[in-house]
Amino acid sequence: MPLHIQCLPSAANHPEPIVLLHGWGFDSRAMTPLAEALTTVAEVWLVDVPGFGESDAPREWRGAHVLEQLAEALPERCQLVGWSLGGMLATQFAQYYPARVSRLVTLASNACFVAQPEWPQAMAPAVNTQFNAAFSDQPAAAARRFAGLVASGSPAERERLKQLRQWLPAQDVIAASKNNWSAALDYLATSDNRAALQQLQIPVLHLLAEHDALVPAAVAPPLATLNPAHQVSVIASASHGMHLDQPQAVTQAICDFFKAGNAPLNRLDKQQVARSFSRAAATYESAARLQRAVGEQLLSAINQPAARVLDLGSGTGLFGAGLRRATSADHHWALDLAEGMLRYSREHHPEPTAWLCADAEALPLAAESVDLVFSSLAIQWCENLPALFAELCRALAPGGQLYIATLGPGTLAELQSAWRAVDAYVHVNNFVPAAHLVQTARAAGLSEVCQSVYTETLFSANVRELTRELKGLGAHNVNRGRPQGLTGRRQLQLLEAAYEQFREPRGLPASYEVVYLTARKPELSS
Structure with missing residues (x-):
C-alpha cells in the first residue's frame, strides 16, 4: 500500500526530515507553500x-490502519507537522510511535474535532452530522462547500476559496473516493486525542487561527491546560487554512520552534516522586495488590543464576528474598530513589548486600558490574528512557540479562475518563507504549528484546477506596500538570458520579496495562 511522497531537499544538514500531513479533502499540494519555506x-x-x-x-x-501505513513509509525519525485531519493523525502517530517523532506541530487541529460535554470548544455535533450526511448524498458538492468553510474568515476569502477548490479532485475522483473520505469524516467525528496529548513527552506546538470556522481559537486555553508543557499560539487574521493566509507568521513560528533546540520535557517532579514514596513506605506492602502479582510474575521469568544482581526501584524490598532464591546471587544491590523506602527495606527485608539511594537514569555502578537487573513497576517513574536504557546497558556485563515490568498508557483508563468529566487537569501519571520501550532498549544496544502486555484489573468498593490505595502506594499523581491544592467536595462528587458508569458486580474496576520486557546485553565478539 504505497504512499505518494515528494521529498524537497534542504541545504541544512539536519538528520530528521520534516513530514507534512494535509487536511481532509485535499492532498499534499495544500502544504506546498509551507514546505518550501521549511526547507531552510x-x-x-x-x-x-x-x-x-x-x-x-x-x-x-480506520485510524489504526492509516497509522500502520504511515509507519511503513515515514522515516525512522522525523519532525511531524499536521494540518487539521493531518494534525489529528500526527498526534496519534506520535503517541503510538514516540521514538520516531522528535517534535510535533499541529495546525488548526483540536483535541476533539467534534464537541463533547467536557470539551465544548469544537464543532457542534449537529453541524458535523449534517455535513457528513450531505457528503454521503452529494460528495462533490459537499467538498466544495467544505472548501468554503476552510476559507471562511480569511483576509482574502475569495482568493483563498478559488485556490482551495483548485486543489480539490475532479467530481468523478471524489465519487470514487467517497467511502474512504466518509470513513475519514467518521474518524474525525469520533477522535479524542486528549489522553494522547497529555501523555506526549516530546516538544509540541499547537498553532490555531483567529478566525477559524472549524476549530475555534477559543480552544487555546483548554489545550494549554491539557498539557502545560506544550506551546499554544494563535495566528492573527487567519482562517482554517492559516498557512495559506499568513505563511510568513506560520513558517516563522514553526522554524523558531524547530530551531530552539527544545530540551526534553520534564513532566515528572522527581523530588515529589521520592517524597511521595518515602511517605508511603509504612503502608506500601499492605496496599500492594498489583505490585505483588506483577513482581511474582516477573520473578518466575528468571531462568538462570546470576552472581551480581541489581533490584532497580526496589521499594520496600518486597522481592528481595525471591530474587536471591531465583538467582543465587553473591552480590545483591537494592536501588531506589526514595530514602524512606530503603530505610524500611533495611529494617524488614535485609536480603540485599547493599542499599543505594540513586536515580535509575544515573546509576552509581561501574561499567559491566551487574549480571542481572530486576525492575518491577519502577521505570514508569523514569522520564529520560534513552538515558535509562543506556545506563542499564553500560552497567550490565556482556551476556547480562534485564527483566522489567512497567505500566503502559492503558493504565487507569477508567479513572482518566472519569476525571475528564470534572476538569482538564492531568490526574493520571503518563505511561509510554510497549513499542517505545522496545525501540529504546534496542537503540541502547540491548539484544533479544522481547515484550508482552497484559491487562490486570483490580476492584474497589468506591472511588475513595481506590484513591486511598493509590496514595498508600505512593503512586498518586506527581505530574507537573497536576492541579494544585486539595480536591474539593464538589469535584469528588462529580468524579464519583462519572466513575459509576464503569461499575461491575465486583465493584469499580481499575485497569492496569502491565508491560513485561526482557533483554540481554550482547556477548563480546571474539
Whole structure:
C-alpha cells in the first residue's frame, strides 16, 4: 500500500526530515507553500495521506490502519507537522510511535474535532452530522462547500476559496473516493486525542487561527491546560487554512520552534516522586495488590543464576528474598530513589548486600558490574528512557540479562475518563507504549528484546477506596500538570458520579496495562 511522497531537499544538514500531513479533502499540494519555506530547516517530505491524492487507501480507512501505513513509509525519525485531519493523525502517530517523532506541530487541529460535554470548544455535533450526511448524498458538492468553510474568515476569502477548490479532485475522483473520505469524516467525528496529548513527552506546538470556522481559537486555553508543557499560539487574521493566509507568521513560528533546540520535557517532579514514596513506605506492602502479582510474575521469568544482581526501584524490598532464591546471587544491590523506602527495606527485608539511594537514569555502578537487573513497576517513574536504557546497558556485563515490568498508557483508563468529566487537569501519571520501550532498549544496544502486555484489573468498593490505595502506594499523581491544592467536595462528587458508569458486580474496576520486557546485553565478539 504505497504512499505518494515528494521529498524537497534542504541545504541544512539536519538528520530528521520534516513530514507534512494535509487536511481532509485535499492532498499534499495544500502544504506546498509551507514546505518550501521549511526547507531552510531540514529536508521536507510532502505526504498524501492514505486514501487521498495519489496515495493508496488502506485496506480499511480506520485510524489504526492509516497509522500502520504511515509507519511503513515515514522515516525512522522525523519532525511531524499536521494540518487539521493531518494534525489529528500526527498526534496519534506520535503517541503510538514516540521514538520516531522528535517534535510535533499541529495546525488548526483540536483535541476533539467534534464537541463533547467536557470539551465544548469544537464543532457542534449537529453541524458535523449534517455535513457528513450531505457528503454521503452529494460528495462533490459537499467538498466544495467544505472548501468554503476552510476559507471562511480569511483576509482574502475569495482568493483563498478559488485556490482551495483548485486543489480539490475532479467530481468523478471524489465519487470514487467517497467511502474512504466518509470513513475519514467518521474518524474525525469520533477522535479524542486528549489522553494522547497529555501523555506526549516530546516538544509540541499547537498553532490555531483567529478566525477559524472549524476549530475555534477559543480552544487555546483548554489545550494549554491539557498539557502545560506544550506551546499554544494563535495566528492573527487567519482562517482554517492559516498557512495559506499568513505563511510568513506560520513558517516563522514553526522554524523558531524547530530551531530552539527544545530540551526534553520534564513532566515528572522527581523530588515529589521520592517524597511521595518515602511517605508511603509504612503502608506500601499492605496496599500492594498489583505490585505483588506483577513482581511474582516477573520473578518466575528468571531462568538462570546470576552472581551480581541489581533490584532497580526496589521499594520496600518486597522481592528481595525471591530474587536471591531465583538467582543465587553473591552480590545483591537494592536501588531506589526514595530514602524512606530503603530505610524500611533495611529494617524488614535485609536480603540485599547493599542499599543505594540513586536515580535509575544515573546509576552509581561501574561499567559491566551487574549480571542481572530486576525492575518491577519502577521505570514508569523514569522520564529520560534513552538515558535509562543506556545506563542499564553500560552497567550490565556482556551476556547480562534485564527483566522489567512497567505500566503502559492503558493504565487507569477508567479513572482518566472519569476525571475528564470534572476538569482538564492531568490526574493520571503518563505511561509510554510497549513499542517505545522496545525501540529504546534496542537503540541502547540491548539484544533479544522481547515484550508482552497484559491487562490486570483490580476492584474497589468506591472511588475513595481506590484513591486511598493509590496514595498508600505512593503512586498518586506527581505530574507537573497536576492541579494544585486539595480536591474539593464538589469535584469528588462529580468524579464519583462519572466513575459509576464503569461499575461491575465486583465493584469499580481499575485497569492496569502491565508491560513485561526482557533483554540481554550482547556477548563480546571474539
